[in-house]
Amino acid sequence: MNFIFSIVLSSVVVLILVLIPWIGVGALKLDTLFGIIIPYIALFVFFAGIIGRVIGWARSPVPFRIPTTAGQQWSLPWIRRSPLENPKSTAGVVGRMIFEVLTFRSLFRNTKLQFRSGFRIGYEWEKWLWLFALAFHYSFLVVLIRHLRFFTEPIPGFVNLIEQLDGLMQTGVAPVEGFMLPSVMISGFVLLGAVTLLVLRRILIPQVNYVSLPGDYFPLFLITAIGLTGVLMRYVLKVDIVSVKELTMGLVTFRPSIPYEIGVLFYIHLFLVSVLIAYIPFSKITHMAGVFLSPTRNLSNNSRFVRHINPWSYPVPVHTYDEYEEEFRDKMIAVGLPVEKMPEEEAGSAEEEKE
Amino acid sequence: MYDGGKIITGLVIGVGLLLFPVFYNAGKAAKAPERVLTEKAKAAQKCVEPISFMKTEHMKMLDEWRQQVVRDDVRYYKSTSGKEYYKGLQTTCLDCHSNKSKFCDQCHDYVGVDPYCWDCHIEPKENQ
Numbered sequence: 001m002n003f004i005f006s007i008v009l010s011s012v013v014v015l016i017l018v019l020i021p022w023i024g025v026g027a028l029k030l031d032t033l034f035g036i037i038i039p040y041i042a043l044f045v046f047f048a049g050i051i052g053r054v055i056g057w058a059r060s061p062v063p064f065r066i067p068t069t070a071g072q073q074w075s076l077p078w079i080r081r082s083p084l085e086n087p088k089s090t091a092g093v094v095g096r097m098i099f100e101v102l103t104f105r106s107l108f109r110n111t112k113l114q115f116r117s118g119f120r121i122g123y124e125w126e127k128w129l130w131l132f133a134l135a136f137h138y139s140f141l142v143v144l145i146r147h148l149r150f151f152t153e154p155i156p157g158f159v160n161l162i163e164q165l166d167g168l169m170q171t172g173v174a175p176v177e178g179f180m181l182p183s184v185m186i187s188g189f190v191l192l193g194a195v196t197l198l199v200l201r202r203i204l205i206p207q208v209n210y211v212s213l214p215g216d217y218f219p220l221f222l223i224t225a226i227g228l229t230g231v232l233m234r235y236v237l238k239v240d241i242v243s244v245k246e247l248t249m250g251l252v253t254f255r256p257s258i259p260y261e262i263g264v265l266f267y268i269h270l271f272l273v274s275v276l277i278a279y280i281p282f283s284k285i286t287h288m289a290g291v292f293l294s295p296t297r298n299l300s301n302n303s304r305f306v307r308h309i310n311p312w313s314y315p316v317p318v319h320t321y322d323e324y325e326e327e328f329r330d331k332m333i334a335v336g337l338p339v340e341k342m343p344e345e346e347a348g349s350a351e352e353e354k355e
Numbered sequence: 356m357y358d359g360g361k362i363i364t365g366l367v368i369g370v371g372l373l374l375f376p377v378f379y380n381a382g383k384a385a386k387a388p389e390r391v392l393t394e395k396a397k398a399a400q401k402c403v404e405p406i407s408f409m410k411t412e413h414m415k416m417l418d419e420w421r422q423q424v425v426r427d428d429v430r431y432y433k434s435t436s437g438k439e440y441y442k443g444l445q446t447t448c449l450d451c452h453s454n455k456s457k458f459c460d461q462c463h464d465y466v467g468v469d470p471y472c473w474d475c476h477i478e479p480k481e482n483q
Contacts, residue, residue, distance in 0.1 A: 149467030151376035238411035
């Protein structure tokens with residue numbers, strides 16, 4: 001698919017998604033629909049969808065070990081092994097998984113093939129994707145944890161602590177008067193920056209551009225829109241935070257209520273988040289669950305000392321060579337073919353009778 | 356299902372983590388705190404700006420005031436109602452809202468903000 005078409009398509013969809021609550025709440029006053037019903041539906045779709053996906057994966061057999069040998073496997077004592085890249089036990093797999101999930105090791109290994117001087121191939125150090133991905137995921141996590149202040153009462157200490165650390169710079173005074181707050185949360189801006197870089201990467205690098213589809217651009221644009229509405233709401237077009245918390249607390253305690261007048265911007269933000277949540281199980285973002293079930297990461301390389309039986313193997317009638325020779329030994333000897341076991345004239349015949 | 360035990364355990368942990376707010380708040384009816392006004396505020400009846408503006412914008416307003424006083428030496432603020440106020444945190448806001456712990460703090464605790472202003476500015480002595 002043409003990449004301009006992909007970009008236009010996904011941005012139009014995001015724009016429509018912004019307009020829906022804008023009209024729905026701003027003009028038609030459907031607060032209950034957008035504040036209560038849609039978020040609940042989105043959460044239901046998310047949980048049902050993600051559980052369905054995981055169960056689906058669990059039912060697919062993985063008959064072979066797929067160790068992706070980026071390191072030397074365990075063999076002879078004098079050959080140095082790489083326990084993390086090529087684990088032989090569950091503990092090693094757990095280690096590999098922890099590093100994969102927390103530090104994105106497989107992205108770190110990213111290299112770029114290119115011709116160095118003349119026709120000599122070189123592998124260039126290529127860490128940008130890894131860096132953007134780390135910035136993106138961790139700022140997203142911080143933003144997510146900070147949002148817990150809307151979903152807990154009393155607010156647990158770690159949420160306040162993270163908020164404090166996030167606002168560490170205390171960069172209140174912006175050159176534009178009336179734009180900033182006393183404390184500026186770094187994570188929100190890092191998130192928007194990282195998302196922008198991830199979009200630019202897809203647009204500017206020809207190879208990545210070629211394999212990008214609307215399904216790649218759409219989540220990025222959606223997350224950008226969510227981040228922008230959030231930042232706008234926090235710094236520029238303020239909404240009544242206390243009412244927002246009343247609404248969100250109503251949602252998590254299953255006593256939903258719509259407080260008086262919050263502001264359309266909040267409903268746009270909430271609707272976009274609902275769409276994202278409901279979209280997760282059916283899109284590439286399921287990797288939040290899928291990473292734990294990727295066979296190249298979660299299988300130990302023990303094929304050499306544990307027998308893995310293909311789950312769909314059924315018993316096949318076999319005729320081993322031993323049995324074959326047993327049956328045709330006389331004839332084989334008669335025509336002079338070599339046999340494994342020569343019948344010994346006297347003692348041998350007695351033995352054979354026993355069998 | 357293959358490795359069903361492990362996968363279901365993981366799934367339960369994952370879903371449980373995501374549902375943390377539901378468990379954490381189970382059975383609580385978390386109400387927004389009731390606002391308490393001092394006698395002085397009650398007598399004044401009105402805040403610096405209309406209440407809906409104060410609710411959403413007071414932090415920006417304070418930030419602007421700080422900027423204007425400390426950097427530009429503009430010390431008086433004309434409110435939309437025409438009244439003039441001295442741009443001060445302690446001397447204006449906390450003059451009327453001298454019940455800081457019942458007014459500012461209670462609301463801030465509810466929404467999880469902890470303004471660092473009081474590292475330097477002096478909190479009013481509360482003797483109610």
